[in-house]
Amino acid sequence: MPAQSSEVAPEQTALCASVQQVSKLFGSFAALRQVSVDFEPGRCYVLLGENGAGKSTLLRILAGLLRPTMGKITVFDKHEPHDARERIGYMSHAPMLYDELTAVENLRYFAKLYPGRQCLAPEEVLRQVGLDPALTRTIGQYSQGMRQRTSLARVLMPIPELLLLDEPFSNMDVESVRQMVELLAGFRHASRTIVLTTHQRELAAPIADWALTLRAGRVASLDRGSPTL
Amino acid sequence: MNSPLWTHLVKDLRIEWRSFDAIISMLFFSGLVVVLFSLAFDPRGEFSQQIAGGVLCVATMFASVSALNQAWTREIRHQVMDAQRMAPASEAQLFLAKVIANFLFVTICQVVLAPVFFILYNLQVAGEAWKLALVLPLGTWALVSNGVFFAALAMSSRSRELVLSIILFPIFIPALLAMVLATGSILTGDGDPNLWIKMLVAYDIIFTTVSLLLFETVLHAE
Numbered sequence: 141m142p143a144q145s146s147e148v149a150p151e152q153t154a155l156c157a158s159v160q161q162v163s164k165l166f167g168s169f170a171a172l173r174q175v176s177v178d179f180e181p182g183r184c185y186v187l188l189g190e191n192g193a194g195k196s197t198l199l200r201i202l203a204g205l206l207r208p209t210m211g212k213i214t215v216f217d218k219h220e221p222h223d224a225r226e227r228i229g230y231m232s233h234a235p236m237l238y239d240e241l242t243a244v245e246n247l248r249y250f251a252k253l254y255p256g257r258q259c260l261a262p263e264e265v266l267r268q269v270g271l272d273p274a275l276t277r278t279i280g281q282y283s284q285g286m287r288q289r290t291s292l293a294r295v296l297m298p299i300p301e302l303l304l305l306d307e308p309f310s311n312m313d314v315e316s317v318r319q320m321v322e323l324l325a326g327f328r329h330a331s332r333t334i335v336l337t338t339h340q341r342e343l344a345a346p347i348a349d350w351a352l353t354l355r356a357g358r359v360a361s362l363d364r365g366s367p368t369l
Numbered sequence: 370m371n372s373p374l375w376t377h378l379v380k381d382l383r384i385e386w387r388s389f390d391a392i393i394s395m396l397f398f399s400g401l402v403v404v405l406f407s408l409a410f411d412p413r414g415e416f417s418q419q420i421a422g423g424v425l426c427v428a429t430m431f432a433s434v435s436a437l438n439q440a441w442t443r444e445i446r447h448q449v450m451d452a453q454r455m456a457p458a459s460e461a462q463l464f465l466a467k468v469i470a471n472f473l474f475v476t477i478c479q480v481v482l483a484p485v486f487f488i489l490y491n492l493q494v495a496g497e498a499w500k501l502a503l504v505l506p507l508g509t510w511a512l513v514s515n516g517v518f519f520a521a522l523a524m525s526s527r528s529r530e531l532v533l534s535i536i537l538f539p540i541f542i543p544a545l546l547a548m549v550l551a552t553g554s555i556l557t558g559d560g561d562p563n564l565w566i567k568m569l570v571a572y573d574i575i576f577t578t579v580s581l582l583l584f585e586t587v588l589h590a591e
Contacts (some may be wrong), residue, residue, distance in 0.1 A: 205451055206591060222589070226457040234448040240384045252376040253456035278387075294452065 162211030171197040182331040189354035195337040203230040229300030235287040239280030284311035305336040373458035377466030391436040399432035422552030437516035464584040495558030507569035508548030518580040
């Protein structure tokens with residue numbers, strides 16, 4: 141049953157993002173089939189589903205990195221997410237960082253690509269994700285979990301209003317996940333929207349407002365509250 | 370110096386400084402080409418004076434391609450390019466910074482190679498030597514700006530190294546001809562290299578402008 145806009149946003153609030161009847165084809169393979177979801181500001185949406193269900197594709201479409209084959213998408217009242225890109229933060233499976241630079245060098249580099257936007261100081265945001273900004277090791281010498289945290293720091297640094305996180309808890313130990321969830325909870329309380337995908341639904345439960353399950357590219361269910369175990 | 374162009378450029382130079390990947394591979398490759406040509410032809414004959422320009426240009430071209438193939442490798446790895454695509458900084462500045470960085474790498478290679486080349490081929494510059502300082506950078510810019518652009522175009526291709534050579538070489542032919550003829554003319558003192566230098570300037574302006582205009586489309590292509 142595809143989720144209708146009215147199911148997701150019963151209140152008359154300005155939407156952060158909206159996808160209407162969106163389909164995405166890769167050749168003859170349909171990664172998304174007529175997906176309709178509205179994303180309210182200040183809410184955390186957890187996307188669930190098996191591998192190949194279309195979670196990452198939906199995130200990439202919201203980020204403006206993929207164009208839908210059919211359907212309409214609106215992000216911050218723009219019909220092209222690319223036009224609102226400075227307000228969107230996207231973290232993928234890959235760290236999206238240069239291996240040859242240190243964490244601070246990477247963050248300084250990306251901060252300068254946001255001219256005119258107030259960014260958090262690299263050192264401050266690294267401390268927030270539990271990393272020592274004084275580390276002189278390059279990212280290539282980091283563990284997978286440390287790269288994941290640095291990647292989150294990169295995404296949080298320009299203070300995005302829509303945060304898209306693809307498997308943010310993978311490769312992280314329990315304590316790191318707890319810290320990350322706390323950080324994301326604070327982010328959501330500042331009226332910012334989080335859309336994250338995970339296979340570890342129990343980890344996202346403390347911050348989830350909506351659990352959206354995708355199956356074979358369609359919305360299988362949309363439940364208010366934490367994803368059930 | 371907070372412009373994105375400068376930021377991209379400093380990042381590329383810093384990464385190269387830490388690895389020397391591009392410069393070492395270029396030096397090795399171009400050195401090999403120059404030595405092989407010196408073995409294939411008698412480097413002390415009059416003939417060497419005539420072919421030396423071509424040898425230097427071809428050595429630069431092959432060496433540059435080895436570096437240009439790697440131009441976007443670091444951006445493809447770990448999807449860094451996606452982070453750059455999502456940043457609001459202009460795409461043209463990313464392109465221009467990459468061209469300038471690679472231009473510097475090739476120029477360093479040429480500066481190191483030039484004395485070896487002059488010694489091996491026993492060259493005497495019969496024409497106006499200072500014009501070499503115009504011809505080589507103009508030809509290098511033509512090669513690098515096209516190479517960086519087509520390397521970006523070939524990014525999503527599985528056999529991108531082959532694709533780059535197949536697209537780049539035919540498009541570079543007019544600039545290569547101008548570069549070879551101008552260098553030959555300066556080395557032998559025969560003919561006027563000015564026409565070829567003007568052609569290189571026009572080629573650089575046209576192809577750099579077109580690449581700058583099209584780069585955003587190429588970068589955001591799925």
